Amino acid sequence: MNLLSLSPQAVATIAFYLVVAVTLIGALIAVAARNIFHNVLGLAMSLIGVAGLFLYLNSPFVALMEILIYVGAICIAICFAIMLSEPMYLPRPPRKLSKILGGVVGAGLVFTLLFLLTKKTTWVPAAQRSTDWSVTTIGHYLLTNYALIFELVSLLLLVAMLGAIVIARGGRGSS
Amino acid sequence: MLVFNQLETYLYLALLLFAIGLYGVLARRSLIAILISVELILNAASINFMAFNRFLAPHPAVGQVITLFIMAVAAAEAAIALSIIVAVYRKLKSINIEHATELRG
Numbered sequence: 001m002n003l004l005s006l007s008p009q010a011v012a013t014i015a016f017y018l019v020v021a022v023t024l025i026g027a028l029i030a031v032a033a034r035n036i037f038h039n040v041l042g043l044a045m046s047l048i049g050v051a052g053l054f055l056y057l058n059s060p061f062v063a064l065m066e067i068l069i070y071v072g073a074i075c076i077a078i079c080f081a082i083m084l085s086e087p088m089y090l091p092r093p094p095r096k097l098s099k100i101l102g103g104v105v106g107a108g109l110v111f112t113l114l115f116l117l118t119k120k121t122t123w124v125p126a127a128q129r130s131t132d133w134s135v136t137t138i139g140h141y142l143l144t145n146y147a148l149i150f151e152l153v154s155l156l157l158l159v160a161m162l163g164a165i166v167i168a169r170g171g172r173g174s175s
Numbered sequence: 176m177l178v179f180n181q182l183e184t185y186l187y188l189a190l191l192l193f194a195i196g197l198y199g200v201l202a203r204r205s206l207i208a209i210l211i212s213v214e215l216i217l218n219a220a221s222i223n224f225m226a227f228n229r230f231l232a233p234h235p236a237v238g239q240v241i242t243l244f245i246m247a248v249a250a251a252e253a254a255i256a257l258s259i260i261v262a263v264y265r266k267l268k269s270i271n272i273e274h275a276t277e278l279r280g
Contacts, residue, residue, distance in 0.1 A: 009177060016179040020188060027192055030211050031199035043211045046192075050218050053188070054242075056179050057229040062239050066221075069246045074214065074253045081257040082207055085264040093271075095202075103202030111194035118186050126233035137236040138243075146240055153247045160251035164258035 016056060023049030034092065036082055044075045061135045185226035193219035206260045206270045210253065217249045 006014075026049055029042025047070040054063035082088075142150050178184055192215055199212025221242050228238020264270050 013178055023188070024191060024195075027195045027215055030215060031195055031203065031208070036205060036207055039208055039211050043214060046215065047218065050192075050222060053185070053222060054225055057185070057225045058235070059225060059229075059239050059242075062225065062242050065243060065246060069250055070214070070218075073250060077253055077257055078207060078211065081260055084261050085207070085270050086205075099204075100202050103198045106201050107194045107198035110197055111190060114190050114193070115187070118183070118190065123182055123231060125231045128233060130234050133235050133239075138239050141236050141240050142243075146244075149244060153244055156251050157247060160254050164254045167255070168258035168261045170262055 019049050019052035019056070021049075022046070023053065036088070037079075040075055040078050040082065043078075044071050047071050047075070058133050061138060182226055182230040185222055185229075189219040189222040189226070192216075192222065204271050204273055206256075206263065206272060209272070210256050210260070213256075214249065214253070217245060221245050 023046050026042045026044070026046030030039050030046055031042075033039050033042060047066060051063040051066040051071075054060075054066060196212045196215030196219065199215065200209055203209055203212065224238050224242050224245070228235055228242075232238055260270055263275060267274055269275075
């Protein structure tokens, strides 16, 4: 297939389906694989796909933050936790069919309910929509309208950091 | 109408991601696997925020701000959860939730 002969819309659509496939396949690997490291890698793949979706939603800044914070920080932290906890060479007990069935039925019920809800609703856009998507505006909002939440989040991160150190050190002796 | 310019596409996609994450929370037994599934659910919520922000909201910067807050809170949550997992492993020598039954009466 000659890519040059396609219209820009067609190329964008193909790229969108690729991003969707990366997101969903990554998510399936993240919950279905037996090896816990494969789970983390699937999560990273899915998050990169979500960052691509954010690009399609006109928000390159949030897409970059998604890769930076989720893939760069949270996935690496999970890798460290895996290395600090259970050794991987131990045999894992087989999965119980009843638990898998319970999970499928529970998730399927919620999925059906929300699917029907989404299908029935008609979404109405706001009457007047501003077209200002820039990073500058995000910065203005963060330091004016949402300054209190911004400060609270920084406090939350500080408390979480201290709490993580205290909890993870707790059981260790004085040596 | 292009498929990526419709609100419903993103809503259904986020719904699928949410259902996959919910299955993981219900069916997995390793604490770390459950944490991974919770991250998937949080991302589904983020996609919803961004989709409504893109197609419906009056001020398109507000949804991005809220998504940034979700990410910050998710990072704090992951740090706390991982330190709890390490502490649980040190106490029980296992991170299987079926072994963590000390509070059972």
